[in-house]
Amino acid sequence: xxxxxxxxxxxxxxxxxxxxxxxxxxxxxxxxxxxxxxxxxxxxxxxxxxxxxxxxxxxxxxxxxxxxxxxxxxxxxxxxxxxxxxxxxxxxxxxxxxxxxxxxxxxxxxxxxxxxxxxxxxxxxxxxxxxxxxxxxxxxxxxxxxxxxxxxxxxxxxxxxxxxxxxxxxxxxxxxxxxxxxxxxx
Numbered sequence: 001x002x003x004x005x006x007x008x009x010x011x012x013x014x015x016x017x018x019x020x021x022x023x024x025x026x027x028x029x030x031x032x033x034x035x036x037x038x039x040x041x042x043x044x045x046x047x048x049x050x051x052x053x054x055x056x057x058x059x060x061x062x063x064x065x066x067x068x069x070x071x072x073x074x075x076x077x078x079x080x081x082x083x084x085x086x087x088x089x090x091x092x093x094x095x096x097x098x099x100x101x102x103x104x105x106x107x108x109x110x111x112x113x114x115x116x117x118x119x120x121x122x123x124x125x126x127x128x129x130x131x132x133x134x135x136x137x138x139x140x141x142x143x144x145x146x147x148x149x150x151x152x153x154x155x156x157x158x159x160x161x162x163x164x165x166x167x168x169x170x171x172x173x174x175x176x177x178x179x180x181x182x183x184x185x186x
Contacts, residue, residue: 043147047154049100050128050147056094057109058123060087065121072111072120072168074185088172088183097174097181104131104142105174110166120168125150127160 061071064083069076071087078086097105110125129144146157163169171186 043156046130046145046147050126050149050154052095053091053107053128054123054126054149056091057126059094060090061121061123070120072170084170084185088185092174092181092183100130102130103176104133106131106144108160108169108171110169113167125161125166127157
């Protein structure tokens with residue numbers, strides 16, 4: 001009688017299936033956790049961009065304070081532009097919105113209220129949003145994701161605060177067309 005030698009050194013089909021099942025279970029556990037980190041990173045990036053715009057807004061406000069012109073005073077001109085437009089353009093330049101990776105940015109800024117003359121130059125509220133456009137032409141719509149600074153902390157929000165709750169609010173939309181950015185006061 002001949003002995004059959006079993007020299008198979010490979011894996012059996014059952015062993016391969018068991019390994020694939022284990023890998024699938026690990027992937028099912030890890031993918032949601034990784035997606036959570038991605039969402040958190042996007043939120044932090046939005047907050048970081050908001051802080052950049054906040055710092056730029058406060059810097060330009062201080063610059064206008066030195067000139068005795070309120071950022072909300074559109075009747076005064078600075079550098080050949082009304083104060084509102086100058087304020088928006090300088091924020092766009094200082095915060096370098098071109099590096100933010102969005103093609104549409106909306107910012108709402110409110111100043112401190114009160115009789116103190118410095119209050120009109122102190123940024124008290126900022127809501128920063130980056131837009132994502134879907135569709136094209138007349139059917140294009142832009143959806144914004146916002147973060148706002150209120151009471152010293154950043155929070156996610158779906159819409160900016162109402163104008164009635166803010167002192168001297170300014171809403172600015174930064175839009176990119178080709179390689180050029182424009183700032184529009186609403």
